[in-house]
Amino acid sequence: MLEYVKTILQKVSFSKHLFERELKKGIRYLLPAELEEFRDWCYDSFGFSHRPILNRYFSPLY
Numbered sequence: 001m002l003e004y005v006k007t008i009l010q011k012v013s014f015s016k017h018l019f020e021r022e023l024k025k026g027i028r029y030l031l032p033a034e035l036e037e038f039r040d041w042c043y044d045s046f047g048f049s050h051r052p053i054l055n056r057y058f059s060p061l062y
Contacts, residue, residue, distance in 0.1 A: 002034045006041060013046060020053045027057060 005026035012018035023042070030038055039058050046054065 001029055001031075002038060005029060005038065006045075009042070009046070013049070016050065016053065019046070019050055020057075023053065023057055 005022075008022050009019065009026065012022050026038070027035070039054075042054050042058070043051075
């Protein structure tokens, strides 16, 4: 499921609205063990363009 969520986020990264919606869904779908890897990947891949959105969804986890 992790690879699927990554693929979706890459495809919708052009839109902040779609990115946020898919990120929210992706976090719900992933197993707790996958969340740390997913978080790191998100910041590496989208930290430059979607950092405020990522901070909003990942701050409560850590």
